[in-house]
Amino acid sequence: MIKDRMAKLFGTDGIRGIALRDPITEEMGRRLGKALIRFLTGKGEAASVVIGRDTRASGEMLDLSVAEGVLTAGGTVYRVGVIPTPAVAYVTRAQSAGAGVVISASHNPHEYNGFKVFLSGGYKPSQEEEREVEALVLQGRGPSPRNGAVGVKEQENAQEQYLAFLKGTLPKGFSLENRRIVIDCANGATFRTAPLLLARLGAKVEALFVTPDGMNINQDCGSEHTGSLCQKVLDMKAHVGLAFDGDGDRLIAVDERGQVLSGDQILTIFAKMLHERGVLRNNLVVSTVMSNMGLGVALDAIGIEQVSTAVGDRWVMEEMRSRGAVLGGEDSGHMIFSDYHTTGDGLLSALQLLLSMETLHQSLSELGTLMRPFPQTLINVPVQTRPPLTEMPAVEKVIKEVEALLGKRGRVLVRYSGTEPVCRVMVEGEREGEVEGYADRIAEVINQTLN
Numbered sequence: 001m002i003k004d005r006m007a008k009l010f011g012t013d014g015i016r017g018i019a020l021r022d023p024i025t026e027e028m029g030r031r032l033g034k035a036l037i038r039f040l041t042g043k044g045e046a047a048s049v050v051i052g053r054d055t056r057a058s059g060e061m062l063d064l065s066v067a068e069g070v071l072t073a074g075g076t077v078y079r080v081g082v083i084p085t086p087a088v089a090y091v092t093r094a095q096s097a098g099a100g101v102v103i104s105a106s107h108n109p110h111e112y113n114g115f116k117v118f119l120s121g122g123y124k125p126s127q128e129e130e131r132e133v134e135a136l137v138l139q140g141r142g143p144s145p146r147n148g149a150v151g152v153k154e155q156e157n158a159q160e161q162y163l164a165f166l167k168g169t170l171p172k173g174f175s176l177e178n179r180r181i182v183i184d185c186a187n188g189a190t191f192r193t194a195p196l197l198l199a200r201l202g203a204k205v206e207a208l209f210v211t212p213d214g215m216n217i218n219q220d221c222g223s224e225h226t227g228s229l230c231q232k233v234l235d236m237k238a239h240v241g242l243a244f245d246g247d248g249d250r251l252i253a254v255d256e257r258g259q260v261l262s263g264d265q266i267l268t269i270f271a272k273m274l275h276e277r278g279v280l281r282n283n284l285v286v287s288t289v290m291s292n293m294g295l296g297v298a299l300d301a302i303g304i305e306q307v308s309t310a311v312g313d314r315w316v317m318e319e320m321r322s323r324g325a326v327l328g329g330e331d332s333g334h335m336i337f338s339d340y341h342t343t344g345d346g347l348l349s350a351l352q353l354l355l356s357m358e359t360l361h362q363s364l365s366e367l368g369t370l371m372r373p374f375p376q377t378l379i380n381v382p383v384q385t386r387p388p389l390t391e392m393p394a395v396e397k398v399i400k401e402v403e404a405l406l407g408k409r410g411r412v413l414v415r416y417s418g419t420e421p422v423c424r425v426m427v428e429g430e431r432e433g434e435v436e437g438y439a440d441r442i443a444e445v446i447n448q449t450l451n
Helices: 002-008 026-043 059-072 085-094 127-139 158-167 193-200 227-236 263-277 293-302 313-323 346-360 364-368 393-409 432-450
Strands: 015-018 048-053 076-082 099-103 112-119 151-154 180-184 204-208 240-244 251-254 284-288 305-309 327-329 335-337 376-382 411-416 422-428
Touching (some): 026 059, 026 099, 026 112, 048 059, 059 099, 076 085, 085 099, 085 112, 112 127, 158 346, 180 193, 193 346, 204 227, 227 251, 251 346, 263 284, 263 293, 263 335, 263 364, 293 305, 305 313, 313 335, 346 364, 393 432, 411 432, 422 432
Parallel strands (some): 048 099, 180 240, 284 305
Antiparallel strands (some): 015 112, 099 112, 327 335
16 A cells, blocks of 8 residues: 555655554654665765654654654654654754654644654755655665664753744844733644743733643644634733644734734735845745735735745745745745744744734734735635546636636636645635635536546
8 A cells, every 4th residue: 555655655745644544654654764764874964863743642653653763774863752843843953863754734633644854954855855755665674773873862852942942033132021912822732832932032921722632633723723812812902813733833813803814914024024124135025826916916015026836835945945035935824934944933933923013013903904815715625536637628627717707807726735635726816706606616616527
């Protein structure tokens, strides 16, 4: 079974699936651990792997299976336990480790899990590197154990290292005194780090969903379920609400009026803040094709160039590195500040949003008006198979019909998810009812064709 799936092992963000079903099994963990050591040894990199996880019940078992694979292949393991995904990337870089692995399925329900990989320096692997690792996983063999520092090292201070790094991204003396902040930690990996970080900066913090039990991660909470956060912000008369996803690499914010800001609105705020400080290198922001058309309009009004990439923060980071940009992100809430970090980081984004409010001297609701989102409808159509869309005439036809009706006043984006068994249908335009109708029309044809 594993052999059959190798060609598509890595999705948009690592390897994902239902825990204990192929490919998210102990066997896969062992194979991945071995493969990474073979890969690192072949590249002359350190034969060491940092392993962390979120709060899912299946996490520790998969964590240990990767560790077993690393050790069997002669490598060294640094275990950091439950910690946000960006913290693993940071420790990988700080520790000069060859790779980092996070056991997480991000915003998905508890029954899902996955393997996210970082390589030397804390960067996500390129497509070519993923293919090399996949080939090694398929072979299932690793080098014989070598003499040297082989073993498991528990990194008990990883959280404190990460918190110190985050605090170091702020101006000296920055304080959140007199700020009332509500946070939603999704019963996930930020449940300890987020409250500690904000409290140490002087904020009055109300922390929601910080009692993980292995089964409640992302359950009616977190960055995709902000209802409770919105209400608490209003009840507390808080200045801001901050919602993280299960592994802590996304941020969605709620203003003092209880209104949710999209990732694109947050990205606009960051762009203006960096632009006014004169540190928005090359006057450029990188986003993805899923970003709202309103983002480009807002950035243009400020005098900032926008460049779009394929979906996935890895593609955003690669484009940022190639163009020398310091800011990029996705509407889903992944934000990258390349002057500070190598990947999207929800806590870092939260600090930068709070800094933006102080720097621009405006409330979050006022800053939210910098971008007016165009009406957009996104429908996830469950699918059993994923034939190329170009090989389905009925689907191609309805997409072209809708695009013709929208003209230059909107757009259509249809793609398979890289993390879930769904086909995503996104339609954007000037009129909400029209957009919803067009999206329903395309989704119906896809459902009829594939199910």
